[in-house]
Every structure is written in structure tokens, then in C-alpha cells.
Amino acid sequence: MDKDFKSLQEEIDDLEWFIEDFSTFLPLAVCTVNSFGIITNINKAFEALTGYGAIEIIREKIEKVFLDGKELATAKAKAKKDNIFQTETSVLCKNGKNIPVSLSIAARKTRDGEFIGYFLALTDIVELKKLQINLEEQVAEKTKELQEKLTTLEKFTKLTVGRELKMVELKSKIKELEVKK
Numbered sequence: 001m002d003k004d005f006k007s008l009q010e011e012i013d014d015l016e017w018f019i020e021d022f023s024t025f026l027p028l029a030v031c032t033v034n035s036f037g038i039i040t041n042i043n044k045a046f047e048a049l050t051g052y053g054a055i056e057i058i059r060e061k062i063e064k065v066f067l068d069g070k071e072l073a074t075a076k077a078k079a080k081k082d083n084i085f086q087t088e089t090s091v092l093c094k095n096g097k098n099i100p101v102s103l104s105i106a107a108r109k110t111r112d113g114e115f116i117g118y119f120l121a122l123t124d125i126v127e128l129k130k131l132q133i134n135l136e137e138q139v140a141e142k143t144k145e146l147q148e149k150l151t152t153l154e155k156f157t158k159l160t161v162g163r164e165l166k167m168v169e170l171k172s173k174i175k176e177l178e179v180k181k
Contacts, residue, residue, distance in 0.1 A: 029101075029122040032108065033062045035115060037076075049101075049124055051094030062120070067092045079105040079118060091122060100125050 029046040031039055039058050047053055050065050057064070066072040067090040078085040084106045090098045102123040108116050 031120050032117060033120060034117040037062050046122070049099065049122060050091055065091050067098055075103060075105050076118060080107050080115060083107050088125065100129050
């Protein structure tokens, strides 16, 4: 029995080591939060994104790193109801900087389905937002150019249609004059 316990303890230790090693490897900022909203664990990517070290942020409320508490509350409620939820929000870093992120939040439950907290995964989308703004500006510029070309084309069409109508009118007058001769 003692060997079985020792073997089981070694397997648990190996599994904990594997999970810790895997979490350190992930480039995705991840943290776990208990049912009271207290951060219980973070990975290195979370530290790099927020600027908070594990000692500083573990045992703090998750709201400390989110700019919009209402949005976080909504995300938590939806994840608790639907098991998983994704949205865009902003994190408030230790240095006071706001960083736009994609937030994935999943409810943590026991095997019996009892709610015990959340998993949160954060992806920095600063560059994506810059690209989005750049594309929106380009679309606005191209739309303006097309509108200007459309206006020019409409003016040209009015001019040519007006000219054609004038030509038809003149031809009609010429025919009338020829008939009168």
C-alpha cells in the first residue's frame, strides 16, 4: 500500500510539474480565479502582459487588472452560464497603461458540476487594433475618392445628356425649317 501511495504521489508531482512547465511555455497570458474573484495562479505571459509579478497579483481581486469592471462582471456571468465566453476589453497594467485584449473566460467546475472559479486567457490585440484603425482610415479615404469620382461622373453625365438633348432639339428644328422651305 505504501508503494502505491508513493507511486501515486510521484504521478501527481509529475503532473504538477508538467502543468507548470506547459503554463510557462504558453505565449498566451493565463490566470485562474476562484469563485470569489481572487487570482489564484498566473503564468509568465500574464506577468509580461500586465507587468504584475506573481507575488504582487496572486490573492488580489481580478478586477484589479481590468479597466471596465462592469464588462468583466458581464463576461464572468456569461461564462458561468454558458461555460465559455469571449470578448474584447482592456487590461490595466501595473504601469497604468491600458492594453486592448481579447478575453476568453471559462467557468471552472468540479467533476460534479460545482462552480469553483474561472480560467482567463488574454491575448494582446494592440497591433490588431492598429491595423484595424489603419484599414478603416484607408477605407474612408478610398470611399471619399470614389465619391469624388462619382460626383465628377454625374456632372459629366448631366453635361453629355444635356448636350445630346440639345442636339436632338437642334435636329428637330432643322427638320422643321427644311419642311417649311
